[in-house]
Amino acid sequence: MQRNWIGVVELVTAMMISGTIGFFVVVSNQPTFNVVFSRCIIGAVGLGIVCASLGMFKREYFTKRNITLAVLSGVAVVTNWILLFGSFSKASITISTVVYHTQPIILAMMGVAFLGEKLNFSKIFWLLFAFVGMIAVVSARDISTDTGTDYLMGVIMAFGAAMLYATTVLLVKKLTGVPPHLVALTHVSVGTIMLLPLMQWQIMPEGQTEWGAILALGLVCTVLMYIIMYDGIQRLETTMTGALAFIYPIAAILVDYLAFDRQLTWLQWVGSAAILFGAAAMTLRWRVPFIDRTNAAKLPAK
Numbered sequence: 056m057q058r059n060w061i062g063v064v065e066l067v068t069a070m071m072i073s074g075t076i077g078f079f080v081v082v083s084n085q086p087t088f089n090v091v092f093s094r095c096i097i098g099a100v101g102l103g104i105v106c107a108s109l110g111m112f113k114r115e116y117f118t119k120r121n122i123t124l125a126v127l128s129g130v131a132v133v134t135n136w137i138l139l140f141g142s143f144s145k146a147s148i149t150i151s152t153v154v155y156h157t158q159p160i161i162l163a164m165m166g167v168a169f170l171g172e173k174l175n176f177s178k179i180f181w182l183l184f185a186f187v188g189m190i191a192v193v194s195a196r197d198i199s200t201d202t203g204t205d206y207l208m209g210v211i212m213a214f215g216a217a218m219l220y221a222t223t224v225l226l227v228k229k230l231t232g233v234p235p236h237l238v239a240l241t242h243v244s245v246g247t248i249m250l251l252p253l254m255q256w257q258i259m260p261e262g263q264t265e266w267g268a269i270l271a272l273g274l275v276c277t278v279l280m281y282i283i284m285y286d287g288i289q290r291l292e293t294t295m296t297g298a299l300a301f302i303y304p305i306a307a308i309l310v311d312y313l314a315f316d317r318q319l320t321w322l323q324w325v326g327s328a329a330i331l332f333g334a335a336a337m338t339l340r341w342r343v344p345f346i347d348r349t350n351a352a353k354l355p356a357k
Contacts, residue, residue: 062290066299069284074306076276077148078314080140083268085260087141088253090272091133095246097273098281102240105282111237121233128226128238129245135219136246138212146209147317150192152307153327154213159297159338160185161221169225177343181336188329189214195322235285243277297338304331 080090106112142151160182166172174182193210230238260266288296308327311317319327335341 059290059295062287063295063299065283065287066291066296067302069280069287070299070302071306072276072280073303074152074308074310076272077143077152077307078310079268079272079276080143081148081315082264083260083272084265085269086255086258087137088250089255089258090140090269091136091246092250092254093269094136094272094277095133095243095250097270098243098277099240099247101274101278102236102243102281105278106234106236106240109234109236111234116233116237121230124226124230125233125238125241126245128223128230129242130249131219131226132223132242133246133249135216135223138216138219142209142212142216144209145205146213148311148315149308149317149319150206150323150327151209151213152304152311153330154189154192154210155217155220156301156304156334157185157189157214157330158217158220158224159334161218162224163337165221165225177341178337180343181333181341184336185330185333188326188331188333191322191326191329193326195320195326235288236281239281239285294339298335300338301331301335 083090083093085093139151139155142154145151146154163172163174163178163182167174193207227238260269291299
């Protein structure tokens, strides 16, 4: 019981930290490549120290197959960060985070396409439910405070980031037996190498606020968050993990409102709520009552 409570506290804390990522990205006042590179190199140093202290650098983890999967998933997750961070300035932290949280829906579709998984009627219903929400969010661009082109591009970038994250999950699932901290270290190390040639050294943080945002993004939102998040996931059931993950978009919405006074239109609110509700239903495998009754009526008597 105590183990579960520790896991809940850790995961809740990790999701709340995740909700502040957009704030630190905006406050850093840096180009997207610079922000992601800074996160990767600080995270690589921090996670490297953690992995070394826990004795994770074992030869058995570094097989050719594991290295290939870790590098490919690293490219996917770092590109996902680039798209997501870039979308914040175009569609707002709130809208980008909500659209990004279509990951469970995309993951379910990828499971059908690549893993042979089946969709039941309830899943199809929630997919359509969330899709209607996505249409509402996209349609709201003409009445939002943002310019239509930038807003739409931000939504597309956030959705692309969600697709890349879902791809990362599928690849990481194949890394059985590899400590998650080591996987995270590989990801940020790949990101450091990827973005080093793209780093704009002439545009560096100028003040304490900007440097503080960069350090918080690397140390708190990467090193600390990954450590407590993975430990919490290992302590909890999958259903509980999926439920607590929805603290992330809620925290991001609150941070966006409190820090930047972001006001959404009614259509954006409705669309955002539909996306999150549909994603939650997919994650927690909620059944649609009238569909369940229909299916039950077709079952033969025992």
